[in-house]
Amino acid sequence: MSELERQRWLAGLALAAAVPLPITGIATWPFVLPYMLMAGWLLTRSRLVAAVPAWLENILAPLVLVAVVMAGGLQYGVLRPVAHLAVLVATIRLPGCASPRRTRRTLVITAIIAIAGIASSTHPSLLVYLLAVLALGTVAAGRETLLGLRTAELPLAPRLAWPPARLVAATVVLAVLVAAPLFAMLPRLRSPFAGTAIGSGGTSGFRSDVTLHGIGSIKVSQEVALTARFAGVTAPPREWLRLEGATLNHYRAGGWVEGRNVEPLPLPSLGEAVPLWPGTQPAGLQRVEITVEKPGTNLFLPPGSVSLEPPLAVEVSRTPMGVLRIRRGTPVPFSYAVSFDPRRVLAMPPEASDLEVPRRVRERVTPLVEDVVVGATDPLAAARAIEQHLQTEYTYSLRTMASLREDPVIWFLFRGRQGHCEFFASAMAMMLRIEGIPARLQVGFSGGELQGDGSFVVRESRAHAWVLAWVGGQWQVFDPTPLEGQPSVAQEGWRPRIPWSWDDVDAAWNRWVLTFTLFDQAEMLRTVVTWIGANTRPVGMAAVAVAGLTLLVIATWRRRPSSRSAPGSERPRGTDPVVRALEKVLAQAQRRGLEVDSSFSPQAFGRLAAAAFPVAREAVAWLVEAHERRRYAGGPSPGRRELRRNLAVALKGMQQASARQVDIQQLGAGR
Amino acid sequence: MSTGLRTTSFDQAFPGFSLRPAPALWVFLVAMPLLGVAALNTGNNALYLLVSLLLGVFAASGVLSRHTLKHLRVALQPMGDVFAGSPVRLRLWVGNGSAWLPATGVLCRLVGMPGRVLVPLVGPRGECTTTLTTMFGRRGMHRLPAVQVEVRLPLGFFVKTVRWPQDRDVLVYxxxxxxxxxxxxxxxxxxxxxxxxxxxRGGDVDQLREFRTGDDRRDIHWKQTARQQRPIVVERRERRxxxxxxxxxxxxxxxxxxxxxxxxxxxxxxxxxxxxxxxxxxxxxxxxxxxxxxxxxxxxxxxxxxxxxxxxxxxxxxxxxxxxxxxxxxxxxxxxxxxx
Structure with missing residues (x-):
């Protein structure tokens, strides 16, 4: 490959590697733009571009480091500064990349940039991007290989040195077919891509614990989580659709968990409604039927739930916080009904942990709380002031950049000043606790889409977080998220439900790629094993049938006329048992190191084999003689038993010894 | 073997098969574990996707190169007279029996003799004829050398080689x-x-004379013989x-x-x-x-x-x-x- 062409290829690969960077935000535009401009310029140049002089590189090197530090350094994790550094270094090093000395280093830096971009991507188009890069890489590798074969003795016009499109397409298709099961089977030890502390993206949807660290964008999933139908009410108030899934009161290291490891207690199965709270009045209760569509471990309850009609054949247990849980892997859909008092919010009484605030948060946030609640005369007013402050002074955003080195609540309140509902709710909970008001974080779903039959569809995108605060001797709900970030009740749109619409694709991508976990692997394996176990007989019969059919196809395929063969090179196949026996002996001799020329006659081979494997001499001689007698003298086939015995002796004799190197000339073997 | 004996099916499909790693393979073998560890350590499913695709393309490259090699056939033919110690051109026929995959960048060498040629492309079910130059060192009847066929594409991780022995002999002068x-x-x-x-025989007439023992009977001049009543032959100036x-x-x-x-x-x-x-x-x-x-x-x-x-x-x-x-x-x- 000429240096000019190599320069263009490297520039093209550098541009391709840069595509995800501005989209994911892993590298900011001030860093990405010069890199893309440099790569684009090199791509279009018609002559080689010399490398940046070493003295200039020495001047730029510390400036690069300064730029990376000023862009945030390690406070957003490792990925961003690495991406920034790689992009800047690549910008400086791309000129002169075509020289053999610099090509490899340029490829390494480009690969680092590409991996940083890929690792921070959450959009389904990542798959398309990867396939395109795969195809581009295949073309580049093929072209480099073909041009590398050129010599003065082996001329090859550059226009002919392109891998065929069919080969590239076949490579990509086959790679995808192999990659799909590999992706499912590769071992996973950590939480999935979405929601990890070092992860760079998240997926919206209910989760029973909350982690605030992270960088990237939250993806909004349109998957249906559940449906709800209120008995006798077609237009319920919005608050009825605030369905609690989990109540969290322990704030640890930037995240909320429900509590210490306490096993949930199973609810008694009474065959009828189970009371959830003692002493509740039956008057004024409303009833809702909820159908869970998405697998999970939580049941969702409207505020003031007093009794539960459990789902059939589903074991329900209850945590100390009052959260209802079901066994993981419970088949969906299933339905249950809840009676609730919409005038009340029922939860476990406050406890000491409802006032816990990390020391650093308390130190930092207390002055803010004092400023916000100044003038509040009672806890309710203070809570409303905090709620209002957060709703008006902060911006709702799905884009998160919570630092690893800083508490996310502190980051949200004082630096980021933007975030999603979990940030708002967490901040309010901390501020309330600092003010001495017990507070908890609740997560669940809020709002839904009214269907024509009066039911409400609740999608994953309506997952929400709000605050329970103990004010005035009772629990009250506060929602500090700005209105634009609060899920609402919407009328069913006329939008037709198109199968495999983009929402379905996006949801499937989120579910089966981004958030694929070790649990999912175990579930798949369990499902397969269960299915096989339940269908052993038909599966066994099907497996035998498939195996038999496969063998038949293979045997038929092998017996077909050979593919285009050279003129005059057709080889007759041996069908005679003596011939087949000799073929086996020949193969064994070759495996044991005897070099047999294809032009040797059976006699020549026999002499050679006898000399090389003395132990098998007599047996080989017998086989050769039997073959010649049959072929040339028209003699009968030898007895099957005798044939097998000699064959076994010959093979075993060769098996036990390596071939002695025999000079064919000394044997005077004829051809 | 002239009697139709054959080796195992793999040996028959890939005679003299050998596999040699190319420099690109080492780069891949270094990069893959690093990526795999990164994916495992971070739990990043996008990295898992990348690792899966790279492993997939590695497998695909192996399968496709093997498919290409399996369906390639070659045959050598001498062109013209062959003299020992003189460069001689041999005609090389390359056939691709694959129904769908073209063979690209096929390098053919003669085993034990100089001479190689690069065939850029043989289409599906296509064939190509080219020539290469070699030299036989000694006179005599020689079996044409085996042709070593090398395939590298699509990714060039390995150089896969088979050796096709030839059936033809060539008489080297x-x-x-x-x-x-x-x-x-x-x-x-x-x-x-x-x-x-x-x-x-032939030539200008020199004289007519009487037949002598040893003369060619075809030289008898029958008219004169009949006239003279004795055997008369035509003596011509011999073009010796x-x-x-x-x-x-x-x-x-x-x-x-x-x-x-x-x-x-x-x-x-x-x-x-x-x-x-x-x-x-x-x-x-x-x-x-x-x-x-x-x-x-x-x-x-x-x-x-x-x-x-x-x-x-x-x-x-x-x-x-x-x-x-x-x-x-x-x-x-x-x-x-x-x-x-």
Whole structure:
């Protein structure tokens, strides 16, 4: 490959590697733009571009480091500064990349940039991007290989040195077919891509614990989580659709968990409604039927739930916080009904942990709380002031950049000043606790889409977080998220439900790629094993049938006329048992190191084999003689038993010894 | 094997298969574990996706290159006369039996001999004919060398090779040398060689005379014979073609002497070069090798006959194949011992 062409290829690969960077935000535009401009310029140049002089590189090197530090350094994790550094270094090093000395280093830096971009991507188009890069890489590798074969003795016009499109397409298709099961089977030890502390993206949807660290964008999933139908009410108030899934009161290291490891207690199965709270009045209760569509471990309850009609054949247990849980892997859909008092919010009484605030948060946030609640005369007013402050002074955003080195609540309140509902709710909970008001974080779903039959569809995108605060001797709900970030009740749109619409694709991508976990692997394996176990007989019969059919196809395929063969090179196949026996002996001799020329006659081979494997001499001689007698003298086939015995002796004799190197000339073997 | 014996199915599909890693493989083997550890450590499913696709493309490359190699067939054919020590062009036929996948960047080499060629593309179910140049070192009947077929694409991680043995033989004529004066033996006045072309019929009429014993009956002039009532023949001015022979005494003074054998080869080359030069001028050349006599003739057939004999002639020990008695002591090509 000429240096000019190599320069263009490297520039093209550098541009391709840069595509995800501005989209994911892993590298900011001030860093990405010069890199893309440099790569684009090199791509279009018609002559080689010399490398940046070493003295200039020495001047730029510390400036690069300064730029990376000023862009945030390690406070957003490792990925961003690495991406920034790689992009800047690549910008400086791309000129002169075509020289053999610099090509490899340029490829390494480009690969680092590409991996940083890929690792921070959450959009389904990542798959398309990867396939395109795969195809581009295949073309580049093929072209480099073909041009590398050129010599003065082996001329090859550059226009002919392109891998065929069919080969590239076949490579990509086959790679995808192999990659799909590999992706499912590769071992996973950590939480999935979405929601990890070092992860760079998240997926919206209910989760029973909350982690605030992270960088990237939250993806909004349109998957249906559940449906709800209120008995006798077609237009319920919005608050009825605030369905609690989990109540969290322990704030640890930037995240909320429900509590210490306490096993949930199973609810008694009474065959009828189970009371959830003692002493509740039956008057004024409303009833809702909820159908869970998405697998999970939580049941969702409207505020003031007093009794539960459990789902059939589903074991329900209850945590100390009052959260209802079901066994993981419970088949969906299933339905249950809840009676609730919409005038009340029922939860476990406050406890000491409802006032816990990390020391650093308390130190930092207390002055803010004092400023916000100044003038509040009672806890309710203070809570409303905090709620209002957060709703008006902060911006709702799905884009998160919570630092690893800083508490996310502190980051949200004082630096980021933007975030999603979990940030708002967490901040309010901390501020309330600092003010001495017990507070908890609740997560669940809020709002839904009214269907024509009066039911409400609740999608994953309506997952929400709000605050329970103990004010005035009772629990009250506060929602500090700005209105634009609060899920609402919407009328069913006329939008037709198109199968495999983009929402379905996006949801499937989120579910089966981004958030694929070790649990999912175990579930798949369990499902397969269960299915096989339940269908052993038909599966066994099907497996035998498939195996038999496969063998038949293979045997038929092998017996077909050979593919285009050279003129005059057709080889007759041996069908005679003596011939087949000799073929086996020949193969064994070759495996044991005897070099047999294809032009040797059976006699020549026999002499050679006898000399090389003395132990098998007599047996080989017998086989050769039997073959010649049959072929040339028209003699009968030898007895099957005798044939097998000699064959076994010959093979075993060769098996036990390596071939002695025999000079064919000394044997005077004829051809 | 001439009787149709065959090896195992893999050996039959990939005779002499070998696998050699290319530099690109080492880069891949270093990068993949690093990526895998990164994916495992971070739990990043996008990295898992990348790792899966890279492993997939590695597998795909192996499968496709093997498929390409499996369906390639090659055959060699000599083009024209082949002389030892002279570059010779061989025609190489390359066929692709795959129904859908083209074969690209196929490098063909001759095993044990110089000569290789790069075939850029053979389409699905297509074929391609090209030539390559090689050289046979020694005269004689040789089996055409096996062709080593190398495939690298699509990714160039491995160089996969098979060796296709060839079924054809090629007769390699002796080496052409710039020799000195050729030693010709004229045998036109030898009765036993007379009928081997010492005389040639035709030519201008010289005279009519009476028939003598030994005259060719076809020369009888029947009209004059009838008129004169005695056999009359037409005597023509004979176009005597020179009855030139090259004579080779293939008896060596001693058996199993490598130096003498080598000198014998030089002798054969000298004779062959002389014969070829004369035949190319259109002259008649005969050949005597030991007790075997090839009458003089001209033309391409005679050229092939003479060169073929010289290509296959083997030295023998003293007394194993003496020259005809008539040629004893005449000017012949023979090896003698130098005086010490």
């Amino acid at each position: 002796p080496r052409r040398v710039a020799g000195g004066l050729a030693r010709w033996l004229s045998l036109s006045d030898r009765e036993e060689y007379r009928r081997h072309g010492g005389r040639e 073609r020179p009855s030139r022979y090259l004579v080779l005494d293939r008896q060596l003074p001693r058996r199993d002497d490598a130096l003498l054998a080598e000198r014998f080869e030089s002798l054969v080359s000298e004779i062959a070069s002389a014969a070829l030069a004369e035949l190319q001028r259109g002259h008649h050349v005969g050949l005597v090798v030991g007790s075997s006599v090839t009458p003089p003739a001209a033309g391409s057939t005679q050229t092939r006959l003479v060169l073929g004999q010289l290509a296959l002639v083997r030295a023998v020990g003293p007394g194993d194949d003496p020259l005809p008695p008539a040629i004893q002591g005449e000017s012949v090509y023979r090896l003698v011992e130098g005086r010490r």
